[in-house]
Structure formats: C-alpha cells, structure tokens
Amino acid sequence: MKRIKNSFEHVFIVSHLIKWTLFVIPVSISVGTLVAWFLWLLDRAINFRFAHPWLLWLLPIAGVGIHFLYKYSGKNAEAGNNLIMDEIHEPGGGVPARMAPLVIIATIVTHLFGGSAGREGTAVQVGGSLANFFARQFKLTREDLRMLLTTGVAAGFGAVFGTPITGAIFALEVLALGRIKHDALLPCFIASFLADITCGAWGIHHTQYHILFESVEKTYFNYVHFDLILLIKVIIAGILFGLAGFAFAESAHTIKNYSNKWIKQKWMIPIIGGLIIIALTYIIGTQDYLSLGVTNPNKNGISIISSFHAGGATYFSWFWKLLFTAITLGMGFKGGEVTPLFFIGAALGNTLGVIMGAPIDLMAGLGFIAVFAGATNTPIACTFMGVELFGGANIIYYAIASFTAYYFSGHSGIYHAQRVAVSKV
C-alpha cells in the first residue's frame, strides 16, 4: 500500500511540475521581455539626462505629471510592491494590468528628470501585473493565483539584476519576515531563470562588479586558522549595514507619512519633493546622488562602481544617497528601492573599509548586499546574490554581513505588506 502511495506521489509531482512549467513560461518570457525594454529605456533616459543636466529643473513638474497619471488612471496600482505582496497573502481585487505600463512610464520619468530611485520595484510590479493577467486568462484558483504572482516577483527580480537564484529565493523570502516556504521553489526558479535568459536574449547586459580580494589564511594563537581581525571588522560593518537599512526604511516611511499629513494638496507633494532634491543638489554641489547611480559619466564622480575602488566614495556619500532616495520615493516619485540600497551599502562599505583598514572592494560588496538584506529582511537571498554577482570565494563574509545586518535592521523593513512570520528576538 505504501509503495502504491509513493508511486502516485511521483505522478503528482511530475504533473505538478509540468503544469507549473507551462504556466510559468508565458509569464517569464513576457516579464523578461518587458524588463529588457524597460532597462533599455532606462539606460537611454539616464544617458540623456547625463547629457542634459538642466532636466533636473523640471523634476517638480515631472512629479506632478506622475501624480496625476496615477490619480486618473492608476486605481489601486499606486500601492505597487505592497499590493502584490498583499495579493499573494490574501488574493483580493487582483493586481491591475495597468500597473506594468504605469510603473514603467513613471520610473523612466523619475530617472529622466533626476529623481533618485531604483528599478527592482518596477520590475517586480511588471512581474506581478503580468502574472495576474495570465492567471486570469488561465482561470486559476485562488491558491494557484498566489503561486503565479510569486513567480512573477521572482521573474521580475531575476531579470532586472541578472541573478536567477537570488530572484527565486528573494520572492520566497520577502513575503514574510523570518521564513522561507518552499512551495513555489522550482516554479519561482524556472520563472526567474527564464526571465533572465529572455532579458539576455534581447541584448541586455548587466553591470559586472568585481571583488579582487582573496583571503589569505592567517593563524592566530598558533592554532586558529581564520582572519579574526577581518572577521571583527566585517561584524562591525554588518551591524552598521543593518542600521543603515533600518535608517533608510524609517526615513522613507517617515517622509511619506509627514508629507501626507502636512501637505494638504497632494499634487504639491512631488513639487516640494522635487524642489528639495534640486536645492540639495546645489547645496552639496554634485549630481552624483541623482537617478540610478550605478555608473557616473564624470570620471571622478561617485557611483556604485566607483565605490569598489579606494577614493570612490566620500564619508557621507551613503548618507546623501539615503536622503535623496528617501525624499524621491517618499514624495511621490516612482522606481525601486534596491539599487539605491546597493549604492548606500557600497558607499558605506567603502568608507568603513577606509576607516577600519579593510579591503575596499570586499567591504563595498558586503555593503551592497547587506544593506539590502537588512532593509528587505532577506538575508539568505542576499547571500546568494553575493555569489551570483561577485563569485563564491568570499561567501563566508557575505553570510556574516547579511545575517548580522538582518538582525540589526529591526522589524520594519521597506515593505509594509511584509508580514512578520518569525520574530527576530
């Protein structure tokens, strides 16, 4: 009898996987395609602004445009990533199909006029919205809809950063703080992997980051074979990365709440936000903290890439990027949070590397993944991200920094729809 049950079990597993592979193929190919177009457009917009810096003066007006765009055609799409997470937890009104074009337009506009934002939020919303669209076509059950939405998140994330494993684990880990459920493991991975391949097929190349540091075996107290000094530095950095993630999440929430409370005319919020960004840019005298920040047209400018080299960030670069992004996203502009979190982390890592005398490229890479791990509460996905982006040689440090940052970022995080499944203490 048991043997028969076991045989049936494999039949169920095979049919489950065939079913999900078939569901996931259209979702991931269309998400990968749309993300590829989005990344291409974004690159155009960023380079256009590099060539025409005066566009920044139009940021307040661009913000008003985004405001009315969402007001008159957005419905509930404005809730963005949080709406998708809520729908996965408890399917309700669905994720509207219009979310995809709206968020792409709004993100491109934000970047074109110099708002400091990212791109993962956009990709995830494209993923969620297309997954919801296909789920309706397939007439899926409630339970299957939740699963397909999760694969949409994985596809968007995997495609936008070129990190398929991280995309799958992120989608499973971000839903509830302190837990990974494996129910959608292979469907999410297939989605993330196919979306990444599709995005690559459209000719999109992802930025290459390099950590050249290689740990040399050191011996302490005659017997302990591990670089204990570097270990201590990485733990201290991990704590600060977690606190930076916490500070970012708190600032973004606080700015959003107070803007909505104090500024009665909603369309005034992006105008004031845009004006603050312009003022800050002229006060600190650099455009380095505008837009995406992965690269910088100015050879001596600060960017994520520059933060991997000595002298590539100032002591306050991380703080400025945090402030610019919290204002941009908290005051009505669109885009993701993750690339700015990479910037904040890499710049803070650079600074900590200088202060503590640790390898700059390693510390920048650790900050890159760990601030993100803290702010989104996804330490395991971020450890994988370290391997996918920087190679596996320093995985022990990725884990130390990400796990430590996870604990020190508290329970808030940037997504208020993230449920607390398992408390950190």
Add this chain to the structure above:
Amino acid sequence: MKRIKNSFEHVFIVSHLIKWTLFVIPVSISVGTLVAWFLWLLDRAINFRFAHPWLLWLLPIAGVGIHFLYKYSGKNAEAGNNLIMDEIHEPGGGVPARMAPLVIIATIVTHLFGGSAGREGTAVQVGGSLANFFARQFKLTREDLRMLLTTGVAAGFGAVFGTPITGAIFALEVLALGRIKHDALLPCFIASFLADITCGAWGIHHTQYHILFESVEKTYFNYVHFDLILLIKVIIAGILFGLAGFAFAESAHTIKNYSNKWIKQKWMIPIIGGLIIIALTYIIGTQDYLSLGVTNPNKNGISIISSFHAGGATYFSWFWKLLFTAITLGMGFKGGEVTPLFFIGAALGNTLGVIMGAPIDLMAGLGFIAVFAGATNTPIACTFMGVELFGGANIIYYAIASFTAYYFSGHSGIYHAQRVAVSKV
C-alpha cells in the same frame, strides 16, 4: 511612540544576540572539539582497516557489540538524529548526554570493521547531546532549549564537513520539509562557524574537491546565451539524483522494517547484516563500497574523490554503495547517511556524465550535493554546500540539480522525524 518602540527593539535584538552568543560559545567549542577527535579517530580506524582487510570478517561480531552497547546503556539514544529532531519540535525527555560517546564508539566500530556508513549523523548527535547538556546547566526554558538544540545540529554539521554556512542552513531547513524559519539564523551560524574553526584548530583538514569545469558562453537560436544542451542534461540528472535519494531513503526504511519484523532475535539482525555485507563484498569482488569511501587506498579503486575523474566509477557503483549503506544502517550499525549519499551521488553523476557526454567533474559534484538534497529535503542548504565545497562558478547548476532533486525525492526522506510543513505539490 513608534520611535521609542524602535529603540527598545534594538535593545532587545542586541541583548538577544549577546545572550545567544554566550550560550553558543561553549556548545560550539565542545562540539568542534569532540568532532575533531571523532574525525581523527575515524581516520585512524579507516586506515587501520585499509591495512588489515581481514577485519571485515569480524563485522557481524562488531554489530552484536553495538547492539548490546545500545541495549544496556543506550536508553533512548538509539533514535539518534530523529530523537534530536523530535526534541526540537516538542521538547520531551531530552537528549541523553550518553548519546555523544555511544554514537562515536559505535560509528568508529562500524567503520573499523567495514560497515558502509557516514559521519554527519554522528556529528549531529554529538551536537544535539552536548547542546542538551549545556541547556540543562543553563536551566534554559523550553523555547530556548529548542533553539540551543538547533544550534547543536548546526555546529555538528558545520564542523564535520568544514561548511559553516551549510551547517547553519541545514539545521534550519531539515527540521520541517518545505520551510526555513529564521528564528535561530544567527545563533546557528555562529555555532556552525565556531565549531568549524575549533575543529580546524585541532588540526583537522577537510577533503578538497575540485570542479575544474568552466562554462563557456554558448549561443542558441542566435540570441539565447546559455548552454541549453548542458541545461537539459543537468535537469535529467537532477531528476535521477532525486530518484536516487528517494530510493536510498526507501531502501533504508524498508530494510529496517523488514529486519525487525522477520528476525525475532534482535541481536541476530547485525549478524545477518554483517554476513550479507561480507557476502556482497566477495560476490562483487571489491572492498570499495565499505566504510566511508571518501578516499581509496587502491589507486584504481572507486571513491568519492575518484568519481570526479573519468573512469573513476562504474555504471553500478552508485547502486552498490546505496545497497551496502542501506544494509549497514538498516541492520543495526551506526554512522551517518550523508557521506554515503555523497558517494552515491558522485558515482551516479560520473556515470551520467559518461552516458550523456557531460563534464564528469561537474556532474559528480552535482550528484554529490543533489542526492543529499533529495534524501534530506534540504535544497537550499545543498546549493550553499556546492559553493562552499566547489566554489561559486557553477552555482546555477547547483541550484538546478538540487531543486530538481528535491522535487523528485518525494515526501519521505531519510529522517522520519522530519515534519511536512509545506507539501511539494
């Protein structure tokens, strides 16, 4: 008010981490030390048997010895890993301190006389038993006892294979099928890391495995930049690795159940088991499938290491190792299941590499982690293990093989105390 709550939150987190670091230090240092001694003794026993192959004739008598050792001084220690998992799920009578010395002695005896077994089970039982001992000294609450036991499992696993990240994730992932809970994430990682460092400080070196294969970018249909042919081969292999994990778990359970049902005199079970092992060894004419199998004194012999090279395994090596181990562990001998699973996987990978014309070292490495992923239902831990043992270059294949094997191994697994948290279908 919220700000105050947040400040308190960080105070709780810091005090939580300080408390757990202090609890974990004695556990992990003593587990690391005992595991180091165990590995040293094991190495001695294995080499002694290599020099004295006639020891195999005494295997049945050794088995009777182990039987009576557990019968007269074992109490509930015989339940081994399953007892520890049950105690973590629902603390009851506790894990007896005697479990550690008993399992070390029984494992060494098993290997000395040629039983086919592993070492992770032993290390995990040492970890659980020492953690339980310290928990009693510290007079921990029920909830804290569960957590310390989990860190004991992580410490044992991390130390025995020299893979700290895998140790921590394994301990969290193995408890319940289909779920990772982050509650003990950092304590488990600290435990696993410290135990590994401690084990290294005693002079223990772990076997180095090498995958020299590097994927070359291939282009299909003009646009798709991924080696699709290798991808298909890895998926097929992943399915077979999962089925091998399933076959191992089923065989071990079946042999155990039928021996207990058919052989009325319990002490006769290891005698018959020992005799079958001796008979099989002489029928197939090689001692390659006895004991641990990581290395082989015979230059042309089959081992885990040899499976990474062309000609290093025969088409049925994986089957023989599966059979030898299922009989050894199902009929009263002691030791872990994991190193034999590595052997089964590496040998099967070697064979599949030959049959399908895929890189032998890559396929052996994938089998190494994926059969284990399937049999223990720990796909995420095993993907990390790939990176920790073989480097990060082929992580995408580790994930494909481990995740696929996880689905195809069904719901049984080698630990019957593993609960099903999230079904695979």
